[in-house]
Amino acid sequence: xxxxxxxxxxxxxxxxxxxxxxxDPISGHATLYWYRQILGQGPELLVQFQDESVVDDSQLPKxxxxxxxxxxxxxxxxxxxxxxxxxxxxxxxxxxxxxxTDTQYFGPGTRLTVL
Amino acid sequence: xxxxxxxxxxxxxxxxDSAVIKCTYSDSASxxxxxxxxxxxxxxxxxIDIRSNVGEKKDQRIAVTLNKTAKHFSLHITETxxxxxxxxxxxxxxxxxxxxxxGKGTKLSVIP
Numbered sequence: 001x002x003x004x005x006x007x008x009x010x011x012x013x014x015x016x017x018x019x020x021x022x023x024d025p026i027s028g029h030a031t032l033y034w035y036r037q038i039l040g041q042g043p044e045l046l047v048q049f050q051d052e053s054v055v056d057d058s059q060l061p062k063x064x065x066x067x068x069x070x071x072x073x074x075x076x077x078x079x080x081x082x083x084x085x086x087x088x089x090x091x092x093x094x095x096x097x098x099x100x101t102d103t104q105y106f107g108p109g110t111r112l113t114v115l
Numbered sequence: 116x117x118x119x120x121x122x123x124x125x126x127x128x129x130x131x132d133s134a135v136i137k138c139t140y141s142d143s144a145s146x147x148x149x150x151x152x153x154x155x156x157x158x159x160x161x162x163i164d165i166r167s168n169v170g171e172k173k174d175q176r177i178a179v180t181l182n183k184t185a186k187h188f189s190l191h192i193t194e195t196x197x198x199x200x201x202x203x204x205x206x207x208x209x210x211x212x213x214x215x216x217x218g219k220g221t222k223l224s225v226i227p
Contacts, residue, residue: 004158031213042119042204042217043159056214091158095213102147102213106158 002026004107006092012113018080021110025073025094031055031101034067034077035091037109043091049075082114117142119207121218128195129226136221138205139187147208148181148188149215152201159204163190195225 005024013019025032030051035043046065048055052072060067064083069075079086089111093104118141128134140148146167151159165172165179165188172179176195181188192199202222206215 006158033214040220042206042219043215044217045214048214056212102208102215103149103161103164104215105161106151108158111156 004092004094004105006107006110008110009108010111010113012115013082014115015084016081018078019082019112020079021077021090021092021112023075023077023092023107025075025092026096026105028096029094029105030072030097031095032069032075033093033095033104034075035093035106037089037091039088043106046077079112082112084114087112087114117145117207117209117216119205119216119218121205121221123221124219125222125224127224127226130195130197132195134190134192134195134199134223134225136190136203136205136223137187138189138207138218139185140207140216141186142207142209143183143186144209145207146210148179149206149208150177150179150190151204151206151217153204153220154201162203192223195223197225197227199223200225 032049034046037043047057047060047067049069067077089109091109092107121138149164153159176193178191202220205218
């Protein structure tokens with residue numbers, strides 16, 4: 001069964017350092033999402049891609065966060081500099097498109113701890 | 116924007132009993148309602164979903180019901196098993212945006 005891949009699974013960094021997370025969606029899925037999940041809460045959307053284009057990044061803190069999907073396949077989310085409040089699970093999801101564009105499949109996530 | 120409320124926040128049931136989790140949404144334009152199961156340290160897993168043109172959907176021990184008039188939907192798990200213990204999230208999506216708004220989650224504990 002095809003799955004969304006994410007790496008690393010865990011990341012510990014010190015504040016003011018740069019971190020990057022990688023996501024490889026299910027093959028053929030054109031829509032890719034990045035979410036942030038704070039412990040004890042539901043995921044919150046950070047950015048949505050359709051192929052290589054950003055559809056919505058209104059919730060992305062652009063002063064320190066950036067996201068790209070250069071070839072419309074895998075994607076990278078970067079934080080620079082990291083702050084203590086960025087500690088969370090960062091989830092990637094992808095959608096098959098067409099009539100099922102809203103059906104999202106999540107990866108295992110990257111647990112970020114900022115010290 | 117959309118707001119999704121989920122209740123209860125925690126739920127304990129005896130093995131074999133049924134569990135019901137309820138969600139309400141605010142945007143009448145929402146038309147897609149998935150449920151996710153999240154185990155500790157893992158990503159959310161889609162377990163069942165329903166669209167606004169359907170009132171009920173079943174998959175083995177899991178069922179979801181939707182009341183568009185009242186703007187609420189529910190997850191029903193029958194014959195619960197210890198492996199059903201996890202955090203369950205409901206979500207809603209509005210046609211055209213394809214973006215999910217999640218509830219705050221329900222921690223389900225199934226006691227053997």
